[in-house]
Amino acid sequence: MDGLKKRVSVLELILLFFFHFSYTVDAQWSYLQSVNLSSSWTNRLQDSSGFADGSQMRPIFVVNNTSPPFFFGFFGNETETITSFYLVVCFFPTIPGSGTDPLFDFQPPVIVWSANRDRPVMENATLDFTDGGDLILKDADGILVWRTNTSGSCLMLNTAGNLMLVDDKDTAVWQSFDHPTDTWLPSQNISVGQRLVASESSFNLATGQYYIALNQSEILAYFSSDPPKQYATFYFNGSMMSIYGVRFFSQPTYALFDLKSLQGPAFRYIRLESDGNLNVYHLQTTFNDVGDRVGVDVIVAGNLFGRDINDCDYPTKCGNSGVCSDGECSCPGGNSSFFTLVRDFHPNLGCKPITPLSCTHKNLHTFLELKNVTDFSFTFGLDQPLHPNTDVESCKNACLDNCTCKAALFQYERNISSGQCSMPSQLYSLMAKQQGRGYENALAFIKIQKSSDKNKSSLVPKLVPSLSVGLVIITTVAAASCYYYKFLTSSYNIDEDGDDQVTGALKRFCFQELKSATRNFQIKVGRGGFGSVYEGDLADGTKVAVKRLDSIGQGRKEFLAEVKTIGSIHHFNLVRLIGYCAEQSNRLLVYEHMCNGSLDKWIFSPDQAHTLSWEIRRKIIIGLAKGLEYLHSQCDPNIIHFDIKPQNILLNGDFSVKISDFGLAKLIDRDQSQVLTVLKGTPGYMAPELYKGTNVSVKADVYSFGIVVLEILFGRKNSDSSQYCPLIDTVKEKAETEELHDLIDGYNEDMQLNKEEAMKMIKIAIMCIQAHNRRPSMATILKVLEGLMNLESVDEYCFVTMPQTEADLAANFAASNNSTPPVASILSGPR
Numbered sequence: 001m002d003g004l005k006k007r008v009s010v011l012e013l014i015l016l017f018f019f020h021f022s023y024t025v026d027a028q029w030s031y032l033q034s035v036n037l038s039s040s041w042t043n044r045l046q047d048s049s050g051f052a053d054g055s056q057m058r059p060i061f062v063v064n065n066t067s068p069p070f071f072f073g074f075f076g077n078e079t080e081t082i083t084s085f086y087l088v089v090c091f092f093p094t095i096p097g098s099g100t101d102p103l104f105d106f107q108p109p110v111i112v113w114s115a116n117r118d119r120p121v122m123e124n125a126t127l128d129f130t131d132g133g134d135l136i137l138k139d140a141d142g143i144l145v146w147r148t149n150t151s152g153s154c155l156m157l158n159t160a161g162n163l164m165l166v167d168d169k170d171t172a173v174w175q176s177f178d179h180p181t182d183t184w185l186p187s188q189n190i191s192v193g194q195r196l197v198a199s200e201s202s203f204n205l206a207t208g209q210y211y212i213a214l215n216q217s218e219i220l221a222y223f224s225s226d227p228p229k230q231y232a233t234f235y236f237n238g239s240m241m242s243i244y245g246v247r248f249f250s251q252p253t254y255a256l257f258d259l260k261s262l263q264g265p266a267f268r269y270i271r272l273e274s275d276g277n278l279n280v281y282h283l284q285t286t287f288n289d290v291g292d293r294v295g296v297d298v299i300v301a302g303n304l305f306g307r308d309i310n311d312c313d314y315p316t317k318c319g320n321s322g323v324c325s326d327g328e329c330s331c332p333g334g335n336s337s338f339f340t341l342v343r344d345f346h347p348n349l350g351c352k353p354i355t356p357l358s359c360t361h362k363n364l365h366t367f368l369e370l371k372n373v374t375d376f377s378f379t380f381g382l383d384q385p386l387h388p389n390t391d392v393e394s395c396k397n398a399c400l401d402n403c404t405c406k407a408a409l410f411q412y413e414r415n416i417s418s419g420q421c422s423m424p425s426q427l428y429s430l431m432a433k434q435q436g437r438g439y440e441n442a443l444a445f446i447k448i449q450k451s452s453d454k455n456k457s458s459l460v461p462k463l464v465p466s467l468s469v470g471l472v473i474i475t476t477v478a479a480a481s482c483y484y485y486k487f488l489t490s491s492y493n494i495d496e497d498g499d500d501q502v503t504g505a506l507k508r509f510c511f512q513e514l515k516s517a518t519r520n521f522q523i524k525v526g527r528g529g530f531g532s533v534y535e536g537d538l539a540d541g542t543k544v545a546v547k548r549l550d551s552i553g554q555g556r557k558e559f560l561a562e563v564k565t566i567g568s569i570h571h572f573n574l575v576r577l578i579g580y581c582a583e584q585s586n587r588l589l590v591y592e593h594m595c596n597g598s599l600d601k602w603i604f605s606p607d608q609a610h611t612l613s614w615e616i617r618r619k620i621i622i623g624l625a626k627g628l629e630y631l632h633s634q635c636d637p638n639i640i641h642f643d644i645k646p647q648n649i650l651l652n653g654d655f656s657v658k659i660s661d662f663g664l665a666k667l668i669d670r671d672q673s674q675v676l677t678v679l680k681g682t683p684g685y686m687a688p689e690l691y692k693g694t695n696v697s698v699k700a701d702v703y704s705f706g707i708v709v710l711e712i713l714f715g716r717k718n719s720d721s722s723q724y725c726p727l728i729d730t731v732k733e734k735a736e737t738e739e740l741h742d743l744i745d746g747y748n749e750d751m752q753l754n755k756e757e758a759m760k761m762i763k764i765a766i767m768c769i770q771a772h773n774r775r776p777s778m779a780t781i782l783k784v785l786e787g788l789m790n791l792e793s794v795d796e797y798c799f800v801t802m803p804q805t806e807a808d809l810a811a812n813f814a815a816s817n818n819s820t821p822p823v824a825s826i827l828s829g830p831r
Contacts, residue, residue, distance in 0.1 A: 035061075035129065035154070035155050035156075036153065036154055036155075039128075039129045039155075040126055040127070040128045040129070041060050041073075041126065041127045041128075042124055042125070042126050043058055043074040043085055043121065043122075043123060043124060043125040043126070043127075044058070044123070044124065045123060047059075048076075051108040051109075055075065055076065055077045055108045055109070056074075056075070056076040056077075056085075057071065057073060057074075057075055057090070057109055058073050058074040058075075058076075058085075059071050059072070059073040060072050060073040060074075060127065061073070061156075061157040063157050063158070063159055063161075065159070066159045067267065068091040068092055068093055068267060068283060069091060069092055070089065070090070070091045070157060070159070070161040071089070071090050071091065071092070071109065071157075072088070072089050072157045072163055073087070073088070074086070074087060074088075074121075074125070075087075075088045075090060075109065075111060077203055077204075084120035084121075084122070085120055085121050085122070085123075085125065086111075086114045086115075086116055086117060086120055086121075086205050087114065087115040087116055087121075087127060087137055087146070088109075088111050088112075088113060088114045088115070088205075089111075089112055089113040089114075089157065089161055089162075089163050089176060090109035090110055090111045090112060091109065091110055091112065091161060092109050092110075093110060093283055093297070093298050110298065111183075111205065112161055112181075112183040112185055112269065113161075113163070113176045113179075113180065113181050113183065114181050114205050115137060115146045115176075116137060116145050116146045117181055117199070117205040117206055117207060118206050118207050118786060118788075119145050119146070119783070119786070119788065120205075121137065121138075121139045121140070121145055122139055122140045122141075123140060124140040125137065125138060125139050125140050125145070126138050126140075129155050132151055133150055133151040133152040133153055133165065133167075133173075134147060134148060134149060134150055134151065135147065135148040135150065135155060135165060135174075136148075141633070143777075143779050143780070143783075144783070144789060145783075145788070146788065148165060148174045150165050150173045150174045151167075151173065152165030152166055152167055152173045152174065153166065153167055153168050154166050160177075160185060160186060160187045160188070161185050162175050162176055162177045162185075162187075162188070163175065163176040164176075177189065178191075180194065180195075180196055181196070181197065181199075181205075182196055182197060182198050182199050182208075182271055182272050182273075183196070183269055183270065183271045183272075184196065184269060184270040184271075185269050186267070186268065186269065190214060191214075192214050192215055193213065193214070193215075194213070194214060195211050195212065195213045196211060196212050196272040197210070197211040197272070198210040198211065198272045198273060198274050198276070199274050200274060201274045202273075202274060208224075208274050209223055209224045209225075209315075209316065210222070210223055210224070210272060210273075210274070210275075210276040211224065211272070212272055212278060218233055218234060219233070219234040219278070219304070220232075220233055221233065221234075221276065221278065221305065223276065223315040223316075223376075223428075225315070225424075225426065225428065227615070229315070229376070231276065231309070231313060231314065231315055231376050232276075232278075232305045232309050232313070234278070234304050234305060266282045266283060266284070267282060267283045268280060268281065268282040268301065269281055269282075270304075275314055275316060275317070276305075276314040276315065276316065277303050277305065277314070278303060278304040278305050279300050279301075279302070279303050279304075280300070280301040280302050280303075280304065281298055281299065281300055281301060282298075282299055282301050283297070283298060283299070284297050284298075284299045310327070311324065311327040312324035312325065312326075312327060312429070312431040312432065313376050313431065314376070314429070315375075315376050315428045315429055316428055316429055317329070317348070317429045317431075318330075318347065318348055318350060318351075318429040318430075319342060319347075319348060319349045319350020319351065319429065320342075320350040320351070320352075320426075320427055320428060320429075321339060321350055321351040321352065321353070321427045321430070321446075322347060322348070322349075322350045322351050322429050322430070323370070323373060323429075323430045323431070323432070324429050324430065324431045324432065325431070325432035326432070328347075329347035329348050329429075330347060331347070331351035332351065332368055332370055332430070332444075332446045333368050333370070333446075337354060338353060338354060338355075338368050338446075338448045339351040339352065339353055339354065340352060340354055350429075353448060353449070354541060355448070355449045355543070356449070356543055356593065356595040356653060357406075357447060357448075357449050357595055357653065358449060358595050359403040359595070359596060359597065359601075360525070360597065361449065362400075362403060364449050364450050364451075365400055365447055365448070365449055365450075366447075366448060366449075366450050367396060367399075367408065367445035367446060367447060367448065368445070368446040368448050369443065369444070369445055369446075370430070370443070370444040370445075370446065371442075371443060372432060372433040372441070372442055372443075373430050373431070373432060373433060373442060373443075373444040374409055374411060374430065374431060374433055374442040374444060375409060375422075375424065375428065375429070375430050375431060375444075376428075376429070376431060389418055389419075389420075390418075390419065390420075390421050391416065391417040391418065391419070392410050392412075392416050392417075392419065392421075392443065394421070395408045395410045395419075395421035395423075395445075396408045396410075396445055398421070398423060399423045399445065399447060400447075402423060404425040405423040405424070405425060405447065406424055406425060406426060406427045406446070406447055407423070407424055407427055407444060407445060407446045407447055408421065408422075408423055408444075408445040408447075409421070409422040409423070409424065409442070409443075409444050409445075410442070410443045410444075410445070411441065411442045411443075412440070412441050413440050413441070414440065414441075416441075419441075426654055427446070430444060506563065506567045506577060506578070506579050506580060507578060507579035507580075507590070508579060508580060508581070508582075509579050509580065509581045509588070509590060510581065510583065511581055511583045511586045511588070513538075513539075513581075514536065514546055514581055514588050514590065517536035517537055517538050517539070517544070517546065518534040518535070518536035518546050519536075521534045521546075521548065522534070523535040523536075525545065525597075526597075526598070531547050531548050531549040532547070532548055533545050533546070533547050533548075534546045534547075534548065535593065536590075542578075543593040544578060544590050544591060544592065544593050545590075545591045545592070545593050545594070546588055546589070546590050546591075547588065547589045547590075547591065548586075548587075548588050549587040549588065549589070559582055559587055560580075560582060563577070563580045563582075563589075566662055566665075567580075569630075569631075569635060569639070571626075571627060571630040571634075572623075572626075572656070573623045573624070573626045573627030573630070573656070573657050573658060573659060574627050574630070574631075574658060574659050574660075575591050575592060575594070575650055575658040575659065575660040576591065576592045576658075577589060577590070577591055578590045578591060578592060591660070592658075594650035594651060594652050594658055595652065595653050596650075596651035596652060596653065596655060597650065597651065598646060598647050598648070598649060598650055598651070599620065599646040599647075599649040599650075599651060599657075599708075599712070600645075600646035600647050602651070603646060603711060603712055603715055604646070604711075604715070604716070604717060612655075613750045614750045614751055614753070614754035614757065614758065616655050617712050617713065617751070618757070618761070619655060619656070619657075620649070620651070620655060620657050620712060621709055621712060621761065621785065622782075622785050622786070623656055623657030624644075624649060624657050624659065624705065624708065625705065625778060625781055625782045625785055626657075626782060627657060627658075627659040628641070628644070628659070628701055628702075628705060628778045629778040629779050629781075629782045631659075631698075631701075632698040632701065632777065632778050632779070633777075633778070633779050636670060637667045637668055637669050637670065638667070638668050638669070638670060638698060639662075639665050639666070639667055639668070640665065640666045640668060640675065640696075640697070640698050640700060640701055641659065641662065641664070641665050641701050641704075642664040642665060642666060642680055642681050642700060642701070643661060643663070643664045643665075643680075643681055643682055643685070643704075644659070644685060644701050644704035644705055644708060645682050645684075645685045645704065645707075645708060646708060646711060646712075647661075648660050648661040649708070664680045664681065668698075674695060674696055674697045675696050675697065679691065681700075681704075683719060684707065684717070684718040684719035684726070685703075685704040685707050685708070685718070686700075686703075686704070687699070687700040687702075687703035687704065687772070688703070688771075688772070689772050695772045695773075697772070698777070698778070699772055699775045699777070701778070702768050702775045702776070702777070702778060702781070703768060703769055703775065705765075705768055705778070705781070706764075706765040706766070706767070706768025706769040706775075707727075707728065707765075707768075707769060709761060709762075709764065709765035709768070710727060710728070710731060710762070710765045710769075711727065713743075713744060713751075713758055713761060713762060713765070714727065714743045714744065728769065730743065731743065731762075731766070735766065740759065740762055741755055741759060744758050744759075744762075761785075763791070764781060764784055764785065764791060767781075767791055767792075768781065776791065
């Protein structure tokens with residue numbers, strides 16, 4: 001063990017690594033795998049080695065006297081942004097001595113463990129092995145990403161691919177084998193209750209939707225729906241069984257997976273794939289005619305679930321809303337006018353409704369009936385039906401009455417008046433009913449939205465000829481008008497060159513196009529800062545939200561510059577700007593349409609609030625945190641939103657968050673900690689420092705975030721004329737008397753069942769509404785929400801009472817030295 005503890009500097013490691021692997025092929029490989037206390041490594045570009053698939057490896061430790069060789073270091077993949085790296089243990093399939101460079105000529109590394117799979121780091125992130133024996137990963141900005149919380153004396157990577165921290169007695173105080181991600185390696189002990197969690201995809205290491213857990217006699221496979229559903233089981237036969245050369249031992253306290261073959265040099269490992277398969281792999285060496293080794297391939301030896309379930313049993317085999325039959329994927333109804341492929345020629349990626357469901361038009365909801373179709377949870381009897389022993393009509397009506405229901409799934413034996421009903425709020429892959437599995441008969445009623453014209457179906461045959469001619473005329477006139485309009489305005493508008501500065505991802509619309517798309521701005525769906533929002537359909541069928549700005553608060557160049565800035569912001573939790581229009585006095589913004597509207601309609605409406613489960617509320621809170629963390633930390637320049645409130649938080653079909661309305665947003669340089677700004681925002685959500693004009697920073701959004709979280713959890717507004725006092729005052733009073741649990745939404749049974757988790761979320765919100773210098777950053781909050789770190793407890797509830805109504809705000813303006821009303825950009829998303 002003393003030989004493993006020699007101190008190795010970073011420079012020595014890098015020089016030795018690159019000198020050896022750049023110029024040595026057949027020489028004896030060095031054995032470099034451990035380091036003592038107080039060492040540091042930086043994720044730097046100059047330390048990279050690339051592969052044919054675009055991935056990069058920046059090694060820290062190399063264990064190369066094994067077959068295959070193991071590495072520990074930073075790994076980046078070309079499908080991620082250039083700043084995304086993971087701290088991983090991996091191996092290279094190529095075995096030393098093949099006569100070529102054994103590392104970088106052919107196959108990319110196989111990742112078997114990651115420390116930060118859900119929080120990649122950037123260039124210049126650091127890994128420190130401290131004097132105290134703690135291993136700490138920090139991002140380039142110094143934010144803590146991951147740590148072992150140990151006090152070891154030596155860090156090492158052993159020959160089995162196990163990253164270890166050992167003490168002076170050579171006893172492991174921490175090891176990666178105790179914290180598996182999606183892979184089990186030879187000699188790895190797996191405790192009963194431990195999980196393997198699949199990655200998002202083969203290119204994305206983030207936590208995916210599938211996971212498996214062990215008990216004393218079986219492997220249970222789950223899909224992370226709401227709630228999680230089991231889709232497969234693998235049983236042990238007796239105390240040990242062997243399959244594909246893999247031996248499984250079942251013991252009272254743990255299950256040991258010994259993946260080494262009883263004979264031969266083959267290396268085996270097990271991985272839970274992103275599609276839900278549990279595969280056994282081994283490395284197969286190939287030889288030429290004269291017996292020389294010429295290559296090593298990774299071979300799938302078998303799928304542990306393969307004998308018990310078929311391809312269609314996997315919940316995402318055909319993507320969301322796809323129908324699987326004999327392993328083939330299609331959309332509900334075939335080539336119907338209701339669903340289309342998410343991506344052409346790729347049916348396995350799922351389907352999407354041509355007309356998205358809208359909760360504001362529930363009266364237009366109907367069903368597409370599919371016979372002998374069901375889903376995986378019903379087939380295996382794993383779902384708890386909402387309506388057992390009911391009839392088919394009651395099942396359908398219950399789904400129509402519930403806005404979040406996406407389908408009514410009904411199964412029965414012989415009598416359609418007595419069966420089992422399930423109403424999923426999210427449609428994953430559906431499957432053709434198989435004989436001998438589940439109930440004898442199955443019906444799937446997929447919810448769709450019909451046209452608002454009740455007489456359309458009867459009139460279509462009569463109107464087709466007239467409409468065809470009329471459509472040609474209208475299209476010709478609209479195109480000519482748009483062309484003429486552009487030509488007419490170009491002579492006295494600011495030069496069109498300004499459009500070239502707008503990012504190419506945005507489309508420039510002419511006013512006539514948007515007027516036609518919105519049917520002359522007939523369907524008004526909301527009102528936001530500086531304008532009204534209208535529902536529209538583009539020529540290609542894309543449903544959009546079009547915001548028509550009321551006034552010309554900016555010139556054309558300023559407007560285009562701001563469109564360019566907001567248009568360049570791309571994040572899943574920010575509403576996407578599709579395009580714009582800037583013609584004379586017309587300023588319009590075209591955004592993606594959010595079928596579930598804004599958050600306030602769900603948490604403040606007595607009719608809707610009970611439909612939001614704890615998991616959905618938690619998903620909304622985390623999504624909001626991710627969006628704000630992106631604005632505050634990852635944009636360049638950073639962005640302060642200044643108007644975070646439920647009305648500006650939009651929800652798509654699966655209740656994913658999209659932050660909107662950047663009308664009050666302000667751009668700040670990365671090195672700028674505070675800004676000067678006029679008083680702006682919405683009463684009830686504005687941070688105290690905005691009233692004072694000091695210490696204004698991104699933490700103004702953190703305060704608003706805290707208020708919104710409280711509103712989500714308690715189901716009531718912070719400020720409302722019908723309330724005796726603001727919610728924040730009630731929270732302070734209840735916190736001081738330790739009665740916060742009394743405020744949790746009492747009308748929601750699911751919230752009551754998750755009170756403990758809700759209480760943790762409440763404490764996070766309380767930290768967000770403390771004084772400016774006590775508030776955590778959104779990056780820290782996100783880590784706490786994802787369980788990567790703990791937040792200090794709150795001992796003092798020093799909330800500051802602020803004006804809570806428009807009248808109070810006006811009075812505050814009048815009493816202040818600066819009575820200038822808020823000045824803001826006119827650019828904002830739909831509300």
